[in-house]
Amino acid sequence: xxxxxxxxxxxxxxxxxxxxxxxxxxxHLRGEAAKFASVLSWRQINRLLDMTHxxxxxxxxxxxxxxxxxxxxxxxxxxxxxxxxxxLQPDARRVQEWVRRGASVVMNDVDSLTPGLAAVSEALExxxxxxxxxxxxxxxxxxxxxxxxxxxxxxxxxxxxxEKTWNVWEGRAEWPIAHPLFRGEGQEHHERAKGALRAxxxxxxxxxxxxxxxxxxxxxxxAPASVHVAYGVHAPLGMDLVNLLFERALQDVEFRRPxxxxxxxxxxxxxxTSRAAxxxxxxxxxxxxPRVTAxxxxxxxxxxxxxxxxxxxxxxxxxxxxxAGGAAGTGGGEEGAAFRVVANGARPVRRGAEFVxxxxxxxxxxxxxxxxxxxxxxxxxxxxxxxxELRAAHPAVDAAGLLARLRAAGVLATVAVA
Numbered sequence: 554x555x556x557x558x559x560x561x562x563x564x565x566x567x568x569x570x571x572x573x574x575x576x577x578x579x580x581h582l583r584g585e586a587a588k589f590a591s592v593l594s595w596r597q598i599n600r601l602l603d604m605t606h607x608x609x610x611x612x613x614x615x616x617x618x619x620x621x622x623x624x625x626x627x628x629x630x631x632x633x634x635x636x637x638x639x640x641l642q643p644d645a646r647r648v649q650e651w652v653r654r655g656a657s658v659v660m661n662d663v664d665s666l667t668p669g670l671a672a673v674s675e676a677l678e679x680x681x682x683x684x685x686x687x688x689x690x691x692x693x694x695x696x697x698x699x700x701x702x703x704x705x706x707x708x709x710x711x712x713x714x715x716e717k718t719w720n721v722w723e724g725r726a727e728w729p730i731a732h733p734l735f736r737g738e739g740q741e742h743h744e745r746a747k748g749a750l751r752a753x754x755x756x757x758x759x760x761x762x763x764x765x766x767x768x769x770x771x772x773x774x775x776a777p778a779s780v781h782v783a784y785g786v787h788a789p790l791g792m793d794l795v796n797l798l799f800e801r802a803l804q805d806v807e808f809r810r811p812x813x814x815x816x817x818x819x820x821x822x823x824x825x826t827s828r829a830a831x832x833x834x835x836x837x838x839x840x841x842x843p844r845v846t847a848x849x850x851x852x853x854x855x856x857x858x859x860x861x862x863x864x865x866x867x868x869x870x871x872x873x874x875x876x877a878g879g880a881a882g883t884g885g886g887e888e889g890a891a892f893r894v895v896a897n898g899a900r901p902v903r904r905g906a907e908f909v910x911x912x913x914x915x916x917x918x919x920x921x922x923x924x925x926x927x928x929x930x931x932x933x934x935x936x937x938x939x940x941x942e943l944r945a946a947h948p949a950v951d952a953a954g955l956l957a958r959l960r961a962a963g964v965l966a967t968v969a970v971a
Contacts, residue, residue, distance in 0.1 A: 554591060556672040558680040561709070561761060563588075567680070576707075576765050579721050579752070584759030586895035587966035592669040593689065593713045593782055594968040595936045596891050601666055602645070606634050610641040615648065616698040617656040627651055657698035660689040664784070665860040673711060673784060678857035682707070683788035685858070690781055692717065692774040700740055701747045701771040705731045708764040709784040712756040714936075715776035719756060723748035726767035730790065743769065756781065758895070789856050794840075797848055801839050807832065892956055892965040893937040899964050900933065901926040912962060919962050924949040929959070937968055 558567050565582060574580040602608070610624035624641050627650075631642035652658065664674040664687035674685040683706075692698055703726050710719075724747040729735040747769035755775065756762060764770055766788075802808040813824035839845055866872035901921055902911045908926035910919040921929060928947040932938050944952040959965045 554668045554672045556676040558676050558682075561673065561676055561711075570763075574763060578765065579768060580761075580763040581752070581754045581756075582761045582763075583757075584761060586758045586897070587963075588759035589711050589713050590758075590893050590895060590966035590968050592673060592711055593667065593780065594891065594893055595714065595780075596968070597667055597669075598660075598689070598691065598780070601660065601663070602648075605642065605645075608643050609633070610643070612661045613643045613648075614659040614661065615651050615656040616659060617651065617654060618696055619698065619700050622651055622656055652693070655693050655696040657693070657696060658689075658691040659698070660691070663687050663689055663782075664858070670782065671860055673709075673782070674858070674860070677709060677784060677786050681853075683786045683856055685709075685784050685786045687782050687784045690779075690783060692772075692779050694774050694777050694779075697771065697773045699771060701743050701769055703729065703743070703767045703769050704764070704785060705729045705735060705766060706785040706787045707766050708762070708768075708770075709786060710756065710762040710764070711782045711784070712758055712760045712762075713780050713782060714758060715774065715779035717756045717772050717779040717781060718775050719754040719762060719770055719772045720750060721752045721754055721764070722769035723751045724769040725765070726769075729767050730792065789853050793852060794849060797845060797852065798836060798839055801842070801845055801848075802836070805835065805839070807835055891937040891939045891968045892932075892960065893968045894933055894935070894964065895966045896962075896964040901929045910959075910962070910964070912964065919958060919964075922950075925955055928955060932959070932965075 558570075562570055562582065563584075565580075570580065602613075610628045615622035615627050627643055627647040628641035629644045629647070630639055632638070633640045633642070648658070663670055664685060665671050670687055674687060677683075677685040690698065701720070701722060703724075726735070726746065754762060756772075813821060813828055815821045815825060864874055867874040896912060899910060899912050901908055903926070908921040908923055910921055910926075910929055912918065924947065928943065928950045931946060932943065938956075940952045940956055943950070943956065956965065960967065
């Protein structure tokens, strides 16, 4: 699947975002419940977690009421996929025990694990915003994972399940970076620096929240279960230019010469000051060097993560290339898709001898047979359903036809299983 920045921001135009919000102020955009249904679902979460050997104590973390759960309390010693090296691997039974107590689950570095997760990252990176890395945050009602804090990157939060209330504070750190200088600040400092409450934002499925780097915030789940994907976007920085200049300075003999020896005399100090000014001037010359400019432009153009692109059969000439956004073996279609309920409040009701699906917000009622009404009630009680599951549970109904009608009525949205 593919997605653009315009898709993420809709109905706001990207031009408005860059003129008024980017790196300036937070933005909360309401969206239809189906907007991010293809990004992630409970079915996909469980499927990913069941890929046991891809998770470690670093990529999967648990946090209970602001306190990280020690890895030894939810992991077991196991042989990893890396040359049989032993390590800590999350154990499903222990993880579920902590979840029952209210622990939030954090799935780190997931932006390439499903087409939906990768699509949002690609949309952000294709807009030139920087490298987009994603974490999934799964939390439960009234249990806060983290206290007020800021991030050292822009945050794009996509709500996919349940509700979460975000406190967005007035305070903003001045463009912090991932360095001990900033990571060493204690919680007392953050509580003082966060300032007054700017906004209380309730995120629902389909909503998007943008927070510039350094903006203070915290969040608390308001529904029984909440899932959001936080995309951390790391923009190119002035420090990246310094790294380029370092590489260029290695080729300049003036930077390889020793500095003037210091013996405490005024002459020695003057020589050092003069040499520092000379080297500073040389750095200014390097900044204007066309080769440095070209390298800087190339770095910014390529400032993104590389993910996907594998098509082995096509590489051997044994099959045509899979279209962008498709999946090998499926032709990019909806084979194996699941359908997720996005119309909260919809329910089948009986009107005399007939049954109808009563849509929320005054939508048109959908006629149903008695068997379909029973099947719809079963569907609405589940987080999602596949055609095969519906067919097995209710063989008397036309599963494909009923799902198509419910989707056309805005009750269901398609969610990829893989």
